[in-house]
Amino acid sequence: MLELLIAAKNVESPAPTPSLPHNHNYWQLDIITQGRACLYIGRKKIIIPEGGAVLIRPFVAHHYVFKNPFVSSTVKFTSSSFFITAQQFIKLKFKTEELLIIENFFREYHNNKIGRRIAALYLEILILKNRSMSLLLNNAGPESRMQAAAEYIHQNRDSELGDAFLAEKFGYTPNHFIAGFKKNFGVTPARYIRMLKIEKAKEMLYHSDHRIKEIASALGFSDIYSFSKSFKTATGQAPNEFRDFFY
Known part of the structure; x- marks a missing residue:
């Protein structure tokens, strides 16, 4: 079961100072809609270009460095396939049809309770359509x-x-x-x-x-x-x- 916690569309980055490293018990999907973002996963530096995205696993320490302004949309959610992967994050580039799903997701999310349930279904469809996301949430990673x-x-x-x-x-x-x-x-x-x-x-x-x-x-x-x-x-x-x- 997938449960939406919060979703925010086209939010401008704050002043050019780094955020503090933090982690949380939910998945975080960040989509960069303007500019480019600098993200650290632990000590690993990741540049996310305009139109790119990143999905971060629960309990993975991360923080953004706001050197240059950017605009991003964020979805935070929980999933019953929580931690069954050692992969900490994946970078994404959505196709045209996936971008349409994201637009439908945000339109429904800001409606009533029924709309949020529909939005959750859109997010599940997005995950199923995107093989990289699907693998991360469903037992990806080396056998061990x-x-x-x-x-x-x-x-x-x-x-x-x-x-x-x-x-x-x-x-x-x-x-x-x-x-x-x-x-x-x-x-x-x-x-x-x-x-x-x-x-x-x-x-x-x-x-x-x-x-x-x-x-x-x-x-x-x-x-x-x-x-x-x-x-x-x-x-x-x-x-x-x-x-x-x-x-």
Whole structure:
């Protein structure tokens, strides 16, 4: 499930001073509509020309250097295929038909709640049409034990998966497994599992009429209070507020 957080069209860059390095728990798509932008991913310098774009994975440290003015459009969103790739970002150049999808996306985004749901569908279509984006959000990257571990967690997210169990299964000591997983994916295994559970909760709140207590139990939370706290920490909304937003 894809959830839109914020979208802004044709925003002018601020004064010519660098932004501070930061990261966040959502995907960020930046499209440069005028000028060119200078982006750092860690220490790697990336120049994005006019008409270009970049998609940044969650929990990847980045910042812009505003030496020259530019105008950009930004979309921030979450996805249930959160961290299953070690690739930190991709540069993009959209085709004419993809640019039309982006125009339709922004037109719908600024309508009512139904419009935002339609906008989310446009973004999903854009991702499906653009192979590079689709690969990044759907298990791209070289095969490795860490990649296999992330895929195993994703496929068994409803099971009890402790660090010791996962480390033994994939041939690591617990400390090495936690450190290696965080190095590859930007989060610890425990945090990754929690985020997957929250994404599953969003799907259940949106697509079913199960009571919140039933959803909490199905996802392995000890009680509705711990579930509600985890959900609000991750999304900024209580579970009932999230459900009420759509209905």
